[in-house]
Amino acid sequence: MSDKLTPKDVELLTKSSDLDSKIAVINKISNQYRNKDFSNKEQGLAEEIFRLLMRYAEIGVRKSISENLMSADFVPRDILLSIAKDIDDVSRPILEFSELLTDDDLIEIVNGATSLEPQIAISRRNTLSESVSSALINTERGEVVESLLGNNSARISEANLVKVIDSFSNKEEVIEALVTRGSIPPELVLQLTKKVSNVIKGKLEKRYNCSFDKISGLFNDGGEIAAFRFGNMKLFGQDLIELISMLETNHQLDQALDPLHGKLTFILNELEPIGQFVPISAIALGNRTMFEICISRVTGIKFSNISKLVKDLDQGIKALFERAALPEPLFDAVRFAIYVINKMEEEAEKFGTPKAQADLHEYIKQIITHSKGKKIRNLSSLISIIRKHIERTQGEW
Numbered sequence: 001m002s003d004k005l006t007p008k009d010v011e012l013l014t015k016s017s018d019l020d021s022k023i024a025v026i027n028k029i030s031n032q033y034r035n036k037d038f039s040n041k042e043q044g045l046a047e048e049i050f051r052l053l054m055r056y057a058e059i060g061v062r063k064s065i066s067e068n069l070m071s072a073d074f075v076p077r078d079i080l081l082s083i084a085k086d087i088d089d090v091s092r093p094i095l096e097f098s099e100l101l102t103d104d105d106l107i108e109i110v111n112g113a114t115s116l117e118p119q120i121a122i123s124r125r126n127t128l129s130e131s132v133s134s135a136l137i138n139t140e141r142g143e144v145v146e147s148l149l150g151n152n153s154a155r156i157s158e159a160n161l162v163k164v165i166d167s168f169s170n171k172e173e174v175i176e177a178l179v180t181r182g183s184i185p186p187e188l189v190l191q192l193t194k195k196v197s198n199v200i201k202g203k204l205e206k207r208y209n210c211s212f213d214k215i216s217g218l219f220n221d222g223g224e225i226a227a228f229r230f231g232n233m234k235l236f237g238q239d240l241i242e243l244i245s246m247l248e249t250n251h252q253l254d255q256a257l258d259p260l261h262g263k264l265t266f267i268l269n270e271l272e273p274i275g276q277f278v279p280i281s282a283i284a285l286g287n288r289t290m291f292e293i294c295i296s297r298v299t300g301i302k303f304s305n306i307s308k309l310v311k312d313l314d315q316g317i318k319a320l321f322e323r324a325a326l327p328e329p330l331f332d333a334v335r336f337a338i339y340v341i342n343k344m345e346e347e348a349e350k351f352g353t354p355k356a357q358a359d360l361h362e363y364i365k366q367i368i369t370h371s372k373g374k375k376i377r378n379l380s381s382l383i384s385i386i387r388k389h390i391e392r393t394q395g396e397w
Helices: 007-015 019-034 040-056 059-069 077-084 088-097 103-112 116-123 130-137 142-149 158-168 172-181 186-195 198-208 212-220 223-230 238-249 263-271 279-284 288-299 303-311 315-323 328-351 360-371 379-393
Strands: none
Touching: 007 019, 007 040, 019 040, 019 059, 040 059, 040 077, 059 077, 059 088, 077 088, 077 103, 088 116, 103 116, 103 130, 116 130, 116 142, 130 142, 130 158, 142 158, 142 172, 158 172, 158 186, 172 198, 198 212, 238 263, 238 288, 279 288, 279 328, 279 379, 288 303, 288 315, 288 328, 303 315, 315 328, 328 360, 328 379, 360 379
């Protein structure tokens, strides 16, 4: 297929019944449009094609347009809004990722939505304003509010946090999301402890094996640190990171992890008074080897066997996740992050580009780039954890 837009492409879009061929043309047009490779006349033609297809094309074509334009830095307003107000499958990518939608656009869509999907897609957006967060909370839909609370980049006013406590004190999933978010004013913690039912308190205490008073105390931390402490996790130290990297480089990891005589085993035994390591933190550091060590320690599975299971991004990762009793809501995000780590390591070997663990900024960029158009639960929370690691290494903690 030619790199340039041709009359044959336009004819294929309007007359062909082959969906895959149409999507291939849409990809080509959109790529040139985003990269500003068109002349003014060609750009105008491309926009007319988008308008025509958004009015008459099948769902698969319209969804492809949405996925292709969600990262564009310019799209005419009429095209943007026609995508944003289309059916859920079509609108989701634009609603979640396009930076061209204004707060007024988002609030109007939230208020007018008849299904959960548009509201949940908006709740996942990066750096949501307080006004959009308020509109989402006012939907009084538990699933929407839970998703919003899980977005650590969303700004939520104290008044709206009070509203969440008042409206959802009997909804376990929302209260758990509120607790793990952290950074809540102390006076609101007191309100929460008074309003949450004994049933929910009991469930949370049983799940995390500690008192509700201790759980409530996690509000004083940032959301990511609260989540770590919930899972009895702690952050890696740089010395340990460097030691593991050196052992891996020298092909000494297996020996160092020998359960009886391994030198690294003795170190980890001292660092793990509660018997767990930090697998989620390892992924946030872009370090697959450390993740595999953590999982080996938690599950008792031999380290050399863990690597084989981790390569299976579906059944292998799922089995390890369940065996290690890691938080299920983070499964999609962790599996996707491992995929990105694998891809970055392959590219590092071929082209000398950075590995995830060597450049966390690039790691975040790759995660965001490769996640566009995909529905990945709690990915924003994992990105927030990565950002906390960046801040920590820069001495800002």
